[in-house]
Amino acid sequence: MALLETGKHWQGSVLSSVNPDIAGERQTASFSVEKLTALLDGGVEQTRMRRAVAEAIECDPEFSRENQYFQSQNERYEAAVRKGVHLQKKMREMGWTEDGPEYKYIYRALSGDVAFLLHSIFMRSISVLGSEKQVTKWIPLASQYRLIGSYAQTELGHGTYLQGLETTAVFDSSTQEFILNTPKISAMKWWPGDMGRSATHTVAFAQLYIHGKCYGVHPFIVQIRSLQDHSLCPGVTAGDIGPKMSFEHADNGYLMLQNVRVPRENMLSKFCEVQPDGTYRRLGSQQINYFTMTTVRISLISDEVITPLMKACTIAIRYSVVRRQSKLQPGEEEAKILDYQTQQEKLLPQLATAYAFHFIDHYLQELFNRAYREIQRKNFDMLPELHASSSGFKALITQHCTSGVEICLRACGGHGYSLLSGLPSLYTKILASCIYEGENTILLLQTARFLIKSFMAASSGQPVPPSVTYLAAVKPRKCPAKNKLDFLSPDIYTEAYEHTAVRLIRSTAAKLQDLIQSGVKKHDAWNQCTVQLAQAAKAHCHYITVKNFVETVERLETKAGIQKIMKHLCDLFALHGIFSNAGIFLHDGYLSGAQMDMVTASYLDLLPVIRKDAVPLVDAFDFSDKSLNSALGSYDGQVYQRLYEWAQKSPTNTQMNPAYERYLKPLLHNTLSKL
Structure with a gap:
């Protein structure tokens, strides 16, 4: 840029103008960006409120992320x-x-x-699992931050498998206390956020023992630090687990307990209680202990997983209309990289995925709200479906979003690798989501267990939960599509997904039964089927996501061009899934090779159509520049100026070189003297 050559500085001045390459993209939008933003937010009033909250926070220098x-x-x-x-x-x-x-x-x-993100999980645990008396005592204290809470479930030796936890809580009826211990190194609580340096209390999960008998895992409120001077309480050893791949700001901690006594009323007792004489009373399903995890999984999907994918798409797509490289046609200027089919094929399916998952998030929120209302009435019938859905979708969405963010990062070439692009921190953060709150493979197998049970029930004519009623339906054996346009019909592709999900569930159920009938023990048979069970669970969740996207598009109003572009995104999401997983659709001949060619043709035809609206589609996510914190993804498209300007802020450019006096100077001077 001319300014570089003249040595002038552009702070604020040029950066306030919009790069013409990105400005042109916005002039040809086929829909109203503002109306789409309102649709994503759930209404104009919600958009107004969200922007007001964002403005209040972004204008406050205390929340700055500049350095x-x-x-x-x-x-x-x-x-x-x-x-x-x-x-x-x-x-x-x-x-x-x-x-x-x-x-x-x-x-x-x-x-x-x-x-203090774990503080809200601490409060939610008490609200959901605590008695009225416990809620009345603890929630006001936590709300006013007169204590700081954490959530201690994961141990050094056990994560997702709750039944295997080794921390113990032994009831002492003579003192009306539970004595908590982490009896060996693998029982140490390890990973809880806010525990390393901040928390004063935690909800700790431990195996409950009364008169020598184990009653399984239960949650207890345990004080770990003094409210006077923050020193560790007697019997408590705690600290920070050290540097991680991301979340460096979070003090993930370890916790060891040695004969730590807590009063009887500190066991969360909405659904089970220990009476003064040691009598154990269960007031609900044992599964309710998993309910906090279910609520965390569902909230994590929208906050920690879908938002980073939306941000990554925004950064990569904006950058791809500003970055020019090579020539599409001889004699012309270098082309915008988003004009290359390969770049479109990297980024536009990720954009469609972000929209698909935004809508499935709504589906999960509604399912959760219905189930929670029932649980409040002590009706636990919806728990299995809710648990299976939250598990399977957490696995599917985190896997796809992590892969999507990585694709966006790589699609930005060398500049994507710079922390200043904002993409590496999105990637390392989202990668962790595949592991915490339940490792994905284990979660898919939880979903698969529910699917196999439901399939068996449906096969024998018993009622099944709404999300799996399709398992009872008998559908045609072959796809009826005759040409590539047929694959833009939601009925055609939704049925292909349904067929594949049913086939994978049915064939895996049959394999399980065959193994058991041939004399293989149940658990061994299950282990021999787990790869196919996980595949079946993914197919189920993928089918529900496609079906939900189709139903969402059908409910949209036709005006303002929104339904049309959402239909294109829905088609792209569905066809990309078939194109990328061709084997499972071709396996039993449901799709023929010729039909797969039609899918490919329709899929590739959609790319240039959606490319025209790519920038408006990411603008509709409505992230401010401060929220993106990306030199590549800002609204004005002034990428190169911003990269250079931000690099100047690095302390390494203003401090003395720490290696010069000790290493570089002797090296250079020795070399010079020898010459």
Whole structure:
């Protein structure tokens, strides 16, 4: 740019103008971006509220993320705590409450790196699993931050397998206390957020023993640090587990307990209780202990998983219309990289996936709300379906979004690798989501167990939950499509997904039964089928996602061009899934080779259609520049200026070179003297 040549600085001035390459993309939108934003938010009023929350937070210098990419682990932790504390003050100032309508927009506006996220899970555990008396005692204290809570479930030796937890809680009827111990190194609590340096209390899960008999895993409120001076309580050993691949701002901790006594009323007792004489009373399903995890999984999907994919798509697509490279036609200027079919094929399916998952998130929220209402009435009938859905979708969505963010990063070439692009931190953060709150393979197998049970029930004419009624339906054996346009019919592709899901569930159920009938023990038979069971669970979740996207598009109003572009995205999402997993659709001849060619043709035809609207489609996600924190993804498209300007902020460019005096100078001077 001319400014570089003249040595002038462009701070603020040129950066306020919009790159003509990106401006041109916005002039040809086939739909109203503002109306699509309102649709994604759930209404104009929601958009207004979300923007108001974002503005209040982004205008407050305490929440600035300007130097985040240059901070050490300690600096990031301290900044996260500062923001966590300041947020409480801000909420009081603004009149926001944790059960108010603004609350769901706060975390998105903060864009991560804020402490006390486990505090809300601590509170949710007490709200869901605690008795009325416990809720009345603990929730006001936690709400006012007179204590800081954590959630201690995972152990050094056990994660997703709750029944295997080794921490013990032995009831002592003479003192009306539980004595908690982590009897060996593998029983140590390991990974809980906020525990390393911040938390004063935790909800700890332990095996309950009464008079020598084990009653399984139960949650207990345990104080781990003094409320006076923050020192560790007697019998408690705790600290930080050290640096990680991401989440450097979070003090993930370890916790060892040695004969730590907590009063009887500290066992969360809405659904089970221990009476003074040691009598154990169960008031609900044992599965309810998993309910906190289910609620965390569902909230994590929207906050921690879909949002990063939307951000990555925004950054990569905006960059791809500003970055020019090579020539599509001789004699012309270099082409925008988004004009290459290969770049479209990398990025546009990720964009369609972000929309598909945004809509499945709504589906899961509704399922959760219905189930929660029933649980409040002590009706646990919906728990199996909710557990299976939250498990399977957590696995499917985190896997696809992680892969999508990585594709976006790589699609930005060398600049994507720079932390200043915003993409590496999105990637390392989202990668963790495949592991925490349930490792994905184990979660898919939980879903598969539910699917096999449901298939057996449906086969014998018994009623099954709504999400799996399709298992009872008998459909045609072959796809009826005659040409590539037939594959733009939602009925055609939805039926292909349904057929594949049923086939994989049916064939795996048959294999299981054959093994058991041939004398193989049940658990061995299950282990021999787990690869196919996980595949069946993925196919089920993929089918529900496609079906839900189709139904969402059908409900949209036809005006403002939104339904049309959403139909294109839905088609692209569905056809990309068939194109990428051709084997499972071709396996039993449901699709022929010729039909797979039609799928490919229709899929590739959609790319240039959606490419025209790619920038408006990411604009509709409505992330501010501060929220994206990306030199590549800003609204104005001034990529190169911003990269150079941000690089100047690195402390390495203002400090003395620490290696010069000790290493470089002797090296250079020795070399010179020898010459």
